[in-house]
Amino acid sequence: MDNYYVRMENVDLYYPSHIYNATTLKQEVFSLLKLQKKKEKLDDVHALKNFNLYIKEGEKLGVIGHNGAGKSTLLKTIGGIYPIKSGQLEVKGEIRSLFDLALGFDLESTGRENIMYRGLLLGETPKRIKQQEQEIINFAELGEFIDYPIRSYSSGMLIRLAFAISTSIDGEILLLDEVIGAGDAAFAVKAKERMMGLMGKAKILVLVSHDLKTIEEVCNRVILLKNGRIIKDGKPSEVIEEYQNSFK
Numbered sequence: 001m002d003n004y005y006v007r008m009e010n011v012d013l014y015y016p017s018h019i020y021n022a023t024t025l026k027q028e029v030f031s032l033l034k035l036q037k038k039k040e041k042l043d044d045v046h047a048l049k050n051f052n053l054y055i056k057e058g059e060k061l062g063v064i065g066h067n068g069a070g071k072s073t074l075l076k077t078i079g080g081i082y083p084i085k086s087g088q089l090e091v092k093g094e095i096r097s098l099f100d101l102a103l104g105f106d107l108e109s110t111g112r113e114n115i116m117y118r119g120l121l122l123g124e125t126p127k128r129i130k131q132q133e134q135e136i137i138n139f140a141e142l143g144e145f146i147d148y149p150i151r152s153y154s155s156g157m158l159i160r161l162a163f164a165i166s167t168s169i170d171g172e173i174l175l176l177d178e179v180i181g182a183g184d185a186a187f188a189v190k191a192k193e194r195m196m197g198l199m200g201k202a203k204i205l206v207l208v209s210h211d212l213k214t215i216e217e218v219c220n221r222v223i224l225l226k227n228g229r230i231i232k233d234g235k236p237s238e239v240i241e242e243y244q245n246s247f248k
């Protein structure tokens with residue numbers, strides 16, 4: 001048995017539609033007065049269909065496919081964010097998700113305080129966060145702004161801080177969604193280097209990206225998704241080629 005793995009068997013995931021099916025009072029009145037047709041009921045979105053996948057230790061899995069194929073859904077399902085409707089999902093290893101980088105940020109608190117909040121949210125202890133604090137501040141290049149409320153930051157400064165915090169902690173299973181190269185050109189070079197280090201250390205990597213060059217550079221296995229299903233699984237060069245052919 002592998003020390004680290006992700007196993008999905010016959011997994012089905014639906015996004016519930018009831019939120020979109022709710023009608024407003026205005027819509028009700030208009031339809032009663034026959035001024036507007038009654039809203040058609042929408043079906044739940046079946047985003048992962050009878051999905052089977054085993055990712056073993058050492059695998060750097062790239063996930064590619066057209067918009068709406070189910071790539072982000074897959075990542076969030078592995079990350080335990082969405083409950084599955086049926087099937088089995090088993091994860092062995094500690095997960096570090098790098099999507100929603102700014103999750104848990106409080107705009108009224110300072111950068112320094114936010115390092116603590118976000119670090120705790122990522123599962124770190126206060127002591128460990130304090131030890132990492134200076135390195136995060138240096139990496140984010142925020143200088144004295146670290147003691148200002150983050151409401152005063154530019155969007156680039158916010159991204160740099162979010163990125164520096166999220167990438168300061170490594171995980172055994174790393175889930176990544178298009179986060180390589182955050183910030184301006186100079187920062188992007190630094191960010192990519194840091195990301196590469198993190199990806200190198202992970203026991204398992206799942207990388208969702210439209211950047212096929214990075215996928216080929218980083219991954220040793222790629223899956224191509226279409227309508228919530230895997231339609232090809234194998235060597236990066238072969239799977240990427242099949243995907244590119246689908247544009248022709």
Ligand SMILES: Nc1ncnc2c1ncn2[C@@H]1O[C@H](COP(=O)(O)OP(=O)(O)OP(=O)(O)O)[C@@H](O)[C@H]1O
Binds near residue numbers: 065067068
């Ligand atoms: N919150 C949601 N509520 C309802 N349907 C959703 C929701 N999020 C995604 N979907 C649907 O689930 C399907 C898969 O979406 P997903 O975001 O996983 O695709 P993706 O492959 O990551 O696409 P992209 O390349 O555009 O980011 C799509 O049909 C999408 O409309």
